[in-house]
Amino acid sequence: MQEWKPQMPYVEQFPVAMAYVPWQRTCTMYENLDEAFKTGTIFPELNKPFLGRRVKG
Amino acid sequence: MWNYEKRLQYPVKITQTNPQIAQVIISQYGGPDGELAASMRYLAQRYTMPYNTVAGVLTDIGTEELAHFEMICAIVYQLTRNLTPEEIKESGFDKYYVDHTLALWPQAAGGIPFNACEFQSKGDVITDLTEDMAAEQKARTTYDNILRLVKDPDVCDPIRFLRAREIVHFQRFGEANRKDCSKSKHKNH
Amino acid sequence: MNAGCKPCMDSERQKLLQEISKVDFVLKELNLYLDTHPYDQQAMERFGQFNALKNKMVKDYTEKYGPLVLSITDMDSREWKWATQDWPWEGGYN
DSSP: OOOOOOOOOOOOOOOSSOOOOOOOOOOOOOSOHHHHHHHTOSOGGGOOOOOSSSOOO | OOOOOSSOSSOOOOOSOOHHHHHHHTHHHHSTTSHHHHHHHHHHHGGGOSSHHHHHHHHHHHHHHHHHHHHHHHHHHHHTTTOOHHHHHHHTTHHHHHHHTTOOOOBOTTSOBOOGGGOOOOSOHHHHHHHHHHHHHHHHHHHHHHHHHOOOHHHHHHHHHHHHHHHHHHHHHHHHHSTTGGGOOOOOO | OOOSSOOOOOHHHHHHHHHHHHHHHHHHHHHHHHHHSTTOHHHHHHHHHHHHHHHHHHHHHHHHHOOSSTTSOOTTOSSOHHHHSOOGGGSSOO
């Protein structure tokens, strides 16, 4: 399994009136490059496919 | 600052022409939420970024978007290849054809030409990165709409790839927006 | 209706080009990841491994079929293949 741990961000305050996107949790990579290429990302965590009428997160 | 490789980022092999869907897909070339707008936006914003890493994100994603509008153009080009006058008239493609023949010209599906009003470059890190996150979501929604309208698997395959890239780009712009991003010197745990 | 893309005549060539595209895609993903995680040593190592692989594959492809980048071209050829060979939007080899 191709995987490594990303940098851990230090604990931070979250002031209001700002937008925050969480850091990527893992760096697991698809083992199969074919699958990664067809999917459009090497990180399964970032794979959010179109499933029909509405997107599921 | 550019070199290129003589290949598309992801293959485009359309076996069946279809001018109807070409008129829809062209929006991801010249439309308000398309790849050209994305590229011009990011490549314009990067100069006034106070952090090198953020300028890096904008330059690297802006460059990838150039490869994406190239893919969109390849799709539209292959969808409209060698059309007969009858096919052009039947599909409503005649309105584009009269001005451009079968050439690629950046416009939205509705006909509005590409223009710089389709993006902003505001000179404030948070404003620009927030604009960029919105841009990636708008592009993703446009691809969702294309996938609702188009069923040809030759077309859906590169479109799904391009859609997935928008989600990754959103994540990267979101990370760039975290103020500690460029200053973090943590080793791996 | 007519076919949209040019036919692909050589499946070995197409396969090698596809492999190059896949490896380059990994590099692009790692590039974007590293832009926001600039001290991730493992990601950098991974980038180095895939980069070495890609360079080798591009050199192989160039020797067999023609140039993919201007910096690696066959100077013994009588033909400037960079311009005379088909462009990728034609759909033959892309």
